[in-house]
Amino acid sequence: xxxxxxxxxxxxxxxxxxxxxxxxxxxxxxxxxxxxxxxxxxxxxxxxxxxxxxxxxxxxxxxxxxxxxxxxxxxxxxxxxxxxxxxxxxxxxxxxxxxxxxxxxxxxxxxxxxxxxxxxxxxxxxxxxxxxxxxxxxxxxxxxxxxxxxxxxxxxxxxxxxxxxxxxxxxxxxxxxxxxxxxxxxxxxxxxxxxxxxxxxxxxxxxxxxxxxxxxxxxxxxxxxxxxxxxxxxxxxxxxxxxxxxxxxxxxxxxxxxxxxxxxxxxxxxxxxxxxxxxxxxxxxxxxxxxxxxxxxxxxxxxxx
Numbered sequence: 534x535x536x537x538x539x540x541x542x543x544x545x546x547x548x549x550x551x552x553x554x555x556x557x558x559x560x561x562x563x564x565x566x567x568x569x570x571x572x573x574x575x576x577x578x579x580x581x582x583x584x585x586x587x588x589x590x591x592x593x594x595x596x597x598x599x600x601x602x603x604x605x606x607x608x609x610x611x612x613x614x615x616x617x618x619x620x621x622x623x624x625x626x627x628x629x630x631x632x633x634x635x636x637x638x639x640x641x642x643x644x645x646x647x648x649x650x651x652x653x654x655x656x657x658x659x660x661x662x663x664x665x666x667x668x669x670x671x672x673x674x675x676x677x678x679x680x681x682x683x684x685x686x687x688x689x690x691x692x693x694x695x696x697x698x699x700x701x702x703x704x705x706x707x708x709x710x711x712x713x714x715x716x717x718x719x720x721x722x723x724x725x726x727x728x729x730x731x732x733x734x735x736x737x738x739x740x741x742x743x744x745x746x747x748x749x750x751x752x753x754x755x756x757x758x759x760x761x762x763x764x765x766x767x768x769x770x771x772x773x774x775x776x777x778x779x780x781x782x783x784x785x786x787x788x789x790x791x792x793x794x795x796x797x798x799x800x801x802x803x804x805x806x807x808x809x810x811x812x813x814x815x816x817x818x819x820x821x822x823x824x825x826x827x828x829x830x831x832x833x834x835x836x837x838x
Contacts, residue, residue: 577817580623585821585837588625588810595629596806596827603801604631605744605774610806623814632824633803634745636753637737638675638715639708646681646707651796658753663728667720674719681706690719709735736824736833738804743781744774745803757792775801804828 595610605611614627636659640652653672660668670688677689683706685691692703695717702717712735715721721729732749741754743766751763762785769775769784778801782790793799810821824834 574816577622577814578819579817581812581814581817581819582837584619584623584625584812584814585810585819588627588812589808589821589823589825589832589835591625592627592629592806592808592810592823593825593830593832595627596825597830601776601802603744603774603776604633604742604803605770606631607774620814623812625813626811628809630807630809631742631745631803632734632805632807633737633739633742633800634747634750635732635734635737636750637735638712638733639679639735640737641672641676642680646679649676654756655753658756659732659749660729662749662752663725665725671720671725674721675715678704678718679706679708694719711735734805736805738826738828739802740798740800742800742803743778744770744801755793755795757789762789762793777801805833 591614592610595614599608599610601608610629611631613629614625616624616626619625636655637652638656640650641656642648642653643650653676656675657668657672660671665671667688673686673689676686677691683691683693683704685694690704692706695702695704705714705717709715712730712733715729716723716726732747741750743751746754748763748767751766752758752760765784766781769781775781775784778794778799781799781801785793804827806825806827808821808823808825810823812819812821819837821835821837823832825832
């Protein structure tokens with residue numbers, strides 16, 4: 534004979550078991566979905582990584598196809614490749630920047646690694662254009678960071694200063710390895726870095742390319758460079774790129790041109806470029822940056838992240 538309530542207890546037990554089973558199934562389904570999404574993200578990230586690496590090679594091909602004796606911003610390499618589809622849900626964007634149209638910060642000292650070079654004054658003039666009131670001090674700080682000695686310039690800083698920071702570190706006393714390293718130098722704040730970065734580089738393969746230099750860099754290049762002369766250069770290259778330095782000389786006149794080229798470091802062609810590739814594959818994305826030497830078709834530095 535059944536006791537009263539046994540039927541109800543059995544039903545309750547069945548309901549509890551069903552609830553537990555449903556919870557386990559839901560947890561298993563959720564875990565499977567998470568693992569599936571992780572696998573898909575890993576797959577898409579891996580595809581994006583190799584697309585980002587491959588995009589660098591495409592950028593190098595674009596540069597090598599340009600066989601002119603000059604380089605200008607109206608050529609195919611400068612246009613890049615925006616959002617090119619490379620399969621379902623995948624795109625690649627390639628941008629190429631000419632670094633020989635920028636101010637090379639590593640040339641702030643001469644070949645001996647000790648003495649200020651003309652680039653020291655060029656940096657000061659560029660900082661003045663950007664509205665920096667401490668341009669002289671900033672130049673001293675960068676000089677001390679790069680030169681090989683431990684003697685501080687009037688507004689500079691050597692390891693004794695940096696060792697007192699938290700965390701402490703030493704002055705590099707060598708050329709900048711990356712542009713971001715500039716943030717370690719006394720006075721170079723993130724705000725200043727953001728304004729300065731579009732006009733500077735740490736690797737310039739030759740002279741300043743008059744076809745690609747910005748107005749700011751043109752104006753800082755020489756003490757005799759005026760806004761009028763810079764405007765004439767910009768107008769001249771818009772009409773037609775300078776194919777030779779003689780074309781720029783004919784435009785400006787031999788006296789003005791000779792003054793600007795007193796250090797024999799003007800050019801109309803470039804060797805150093807930065808290739809930036811952004812690869813998107815569904816939810817996966819990767820970005821690569823390569824510093825390349827066009828003249829030797831060499832990758833000087835590469836990072837993928």
